[in-house]
Amino acid sequence: MSGEERPPRERMVYSAAQLVRSRGVSATGVRDVVAHANAPRGSFQHYFPGGKDQLVGEALAWSADYAARWVTSYGRHAESPSPSGLFAHMARQWREELTARRYERGCPMMATAAELAGGDSPVNEPLRAAAGRWEQAVVDELVRMGVPAERARGLATLMISALEGAIMLARVCRDVGRLDTVVSELAPVLDSYAG
Amino acid sequence: MSGEERPPRERMVYSAAQLVRSRGVSATGVRDVVAHANAPRGSFQHYFPGGKDQLVGEALAWSADYAARWVTSYGRHAESPSPSGLFAHMARQWREELTARRYERGCPMMATAAELAGGDSPVNEPLRAAAGRWEQAVVDELVRMGVPAERARGLATLMISALEGAIMLARVCRDVGRLDTVVSELAPVLDSYAG
DNA sequence: TACTCTCTATGACATACGTCATGGAAGGTG
DNA sequence: CACCTTCCATGACGTATGTCATAGAGAGTA
Numbered sequence: 001m002s003g004e005e006r007p008p009r010e011r012m013v014y015s016a017a018q019l020v021r022s023r024g025v026s027a028t029g030v031r032d033v034v035a036h037a038n039a040p041r042g043s044f045q046h047y048f049p050g051g052k053d054q055l056v057g058e059a060l061a062w063s064a065d066y067a068a069r070w071v072t073s074y075g076r077h078a079e080s081p082s083p084s085g086l087f088a089h090m091a092r093q094w095r096e097e098l099t100a101r102r103y104e105r106g107c108p109m110m111a112t113a114a115e116l117a118g119g120d121s122p123v124n125e126p127l128r129a130a131a132g133r134w135e136q137a138v139v140d141e142l143v144r145m146g147v148p149a150e151r152a153r154g155l156a157t158l159m160i161s162a163l164e165g166a167i168m169l170a171r172v173c174r175d176v177g178r179l180d181t182v183v184s185e186l187a188p189v190l191d192s193y194a195g
Numbered sequence: 196m197s198g199e200e201r202p203p204r205e206r207m208v209y210s211a212a213q214l215v216r217s218r219g220v221s222a223t224g225v226r227d228v229v230a231h232a233n234a235p236r237g238s239f240q241h242y243f244p245g246g247k248d249q250l251v252g253e254a255l256a257w258s259a260d261y262a263a264r265w266v267t268s269y270g271r272h273a274e275s276p277s278p279s280g281l282f283a284h285m286a287r288q289w290r291e292e293l294t295a296r297r298y299e300r301g302c303p304m305m306a307t308a309a310e311l312a313g314g315d316s317p318v319n320e321p322l323r324a325a326a327g328r329w330e331q332a333v334v335d336e337l338v339r340m341g342v343p344a345e346r347a348r349g350l351a352t353l354m355i356s357a358l359e360g361a362i363m364l365a366r367v368c369r370d371v372g373r374l375d376t377v378v379s380e381l382a383p384v385l386d387s388y389a390g
Numbered sequence: 391t392a393c394t395c396t397c398t399a400t401g402a403c404a405t406a407c408g409t410c411a412t413g414g415a416a417g418g419t420g
Numbered sequence: 421c422a423c424c425t426t427c428c429a430t431g432a433c434g435t436a437t438g439t440c441a442t443a444g445a446g447a448g449t450a
Contacts, residue, residue, distance in 0.1 A: 008427090024310035026221035029407060042428040045409080052408065104313045110363055111309040115219035117366040118299045131367045157364065157373055158380040164363055165356030168305055171312040172326045178352055185353045189384045203397090224437065237398040240439080247438065 009047045011037035017059040021105040025056055025115045025123075050122075056112065057126035063108045064130035068137035081145045083190035084183075086138070087159050091179045094167055098179075103171045109134075110164055135160060155190060162186055204242045206232035212254035216300040220251055220310045220318075245317075251307065252321035258303045259325035263332035276340045278385035279378075281333070282354050286374045289362055293374075298366045304329075305359055330355060350385060357381055 005011065015037035019028040030052055034041050048054045074089040075081055097105065109130055116123050138156035143149055166182040169175075200206065210232035214223040225247055229236050243249045269284040270276055292300065304325055311318050333351035338344055361377040364370075 022313040024219060024221060026219060026407095027310055030409090031407080040428045042430075046427060106309055106313060109367070110305065113363050113367050114301055114306040114309045115222055117363075118217040118301060127367050128369075131364060154376050154380050157361070157376045158357065161360030161364055161373070161377050162353065162357045164360035165358065166352070166360075168308050168312075168359055169326060169352065169356055172304070172308050172322050174323075178356065181349045181352045182356050185349050185384065188387075189380065192383075221437095225439090226437080235398050237400075241397060 008037065008039040008043050012039050012044065012047065012055065013058045013062050015039075016055050017063050017108050018105065020056065020059060020111050021063075021108045024111045030055070053122045056123050060108060060112060060123070060126045060130040061133075064133040067134045071134070071137040071141055075141055075144055083142055083145065083147060083155060083159075084187035086141055086145075087163070087186060087190055088183050090159070090163055091166070091183045094163070094170075095176045095179050098167070098170055098176050103174055106171055107164060107167055110168065131160075158186070159190070203232065203234040203238050207234050207239065207242070207250065208253045208257050210234075211250050212258050212303050213300065215251065215254060215306050216258075216303045219306045225250070248317045251318050255303060255307060255318070255321045255325040256328075259328040262329045266329070266332040266336055270336055270339055278337055278340065278342060278350060278354075279382035281336055281340075282358070282381060282385055283378050285354070285358055286361070286378045289358070289365075290371050290374050293362070293365055293371050298369055301366055302359060302362055305363065326355075354381070354385070 006014075012033055016028065016033045019032055019036060030044060031041070033039075033055065034044050044055075048058075050057075070093060071086070071090065074086050078085055078089075109127065112123060112127055117127060135156050138159060139149075139152045142152040142155055147155065162182050163179075166178045169178040201209075207228055211223065211228045214227055214231060225239060226236070228250065229239050239250075243253075245252075265288060266281070266285065269281050273280055273284070304322065307318060307322055312322060330351050333354060334344075334347045337347040337350055342350065357377050358374075361373045364373040
């Protein structure tokens with residue numbers, strides 16, 4: 001709470017991620033980010049000569065790293081790891097986040113994709129990289145628990161797709177139950193990686 | 196191409212839906228919508244005294260109706276209907292749309308949710324209604340083909356979640372294969388509605 | 391003709407945006 | 421000391437936004 005915080009540059013990236021998550025990219029002004037980060041306004045143009053695009057790109061990279069780390073953390077703390085367990089692990093965090101913050105924040109990747117993925121924004125590459133990073137983390141984790149590599153890719157895509165959609169539905173309907181539903185409905189497929 | 200088009204009011208709602216789908220809500224200006232619909236600017240404030248919120252709300256309702264009709268259309272044209280067949284039916288349209296328009300347009304519900312679902316916008320109610328309408332259409336269709344009512348709800352949530360997420364991934368990665376992946380991976384669960 | 395209702399036209403308002411320009415502190419190095 | 425790089429401060433510019441106010445067509449009705 002007190003003491004030294006992280007340097008302004010990092011704070012701005014973090015703040016950008018959080019604001020984008022809750023209001024989207026266009027609705028998140030650079031001035032909002034600076035204010036939210038308690039950062040000097042002049043520092044923005046110094047640290048981010050690429051402007052808003054650079055900031056959003058870095059926010060995406062930060063978020064992807066965070067997500068990937070969370071995925072990886074499952075393997076270390078699970079007693080008998082399973083694909084469905086990993087998926088539940090991923091969903092649980094969202095469940096807590098959504099209830100704690102009253103559905104305020106969604107997924108930054110979804111927010112950015114919805115606004116920018118259709119055009120040719122410079123943010124498109126960071127976006128794609130973020131998705132790839134997250135997906136790869138899931139694939140690695142699945143392979144680590146014995147899922148064949150080819151099947152792992154498909155399962156990872158399915159898991160992330162279902163999770164993202166469930167997050168959206170949960171926010172729209174203000175009901176985290178959608179997350180539970182998806183987790184329990186998906187468990188059978190995830191754990192039947194025989195073929 | 197020629198002949199009389201639909202009245203300006205309808206055209207504006209339709210244009211709003213398309214623009215929101217591709218650029219998001221905040222990035223879609225009222226003036227953009229008016230221009231895209233070839234509508235008189237003064238007509239906007241006449242038909243939509245509720246302003247932009249009303250317009251976006253009606254665009255969502257329009258989209259939900261469209262989606263629901265598409266879902267319902269499956270039952271009439273399928274020889275041996277199955278849940279996985281319905282899901283493939285839903286995904287197929289998106290596959291074609293995404294390839295035809297080069298990933299330009301996504302789902303309007305996702306776009307709106309990403310930007311507005313976190314706050315207390317007036318658009319939140321139309322949003323929730325749209326999600327409910329779509330979900331209910333899927334539930335009805337599942338029940339019609341013999342899926343127990345309770346299970347149908349869960350499956351519908353799963354189907355919509357996975358579809359939405361796959362649309363997002365497809366746009367981000369510019370790869371419609373994600374849709375195929377989700378369809379084939381999900382087929383087993385969808386058709387095993389015994390328990 | 392006169393009145394009314396629906397629809398359109400146009401200009402203006404206040405605000406907010408991203409970006410840029412300029413200048414000043416702070417601190418290390420020659 | 422001078423010098424230079426890093427970082428912060430502040431004001432301004434041009435543009436775009438959503439909304440509003442006002443007025444004018446156009447048709448229908450008395």
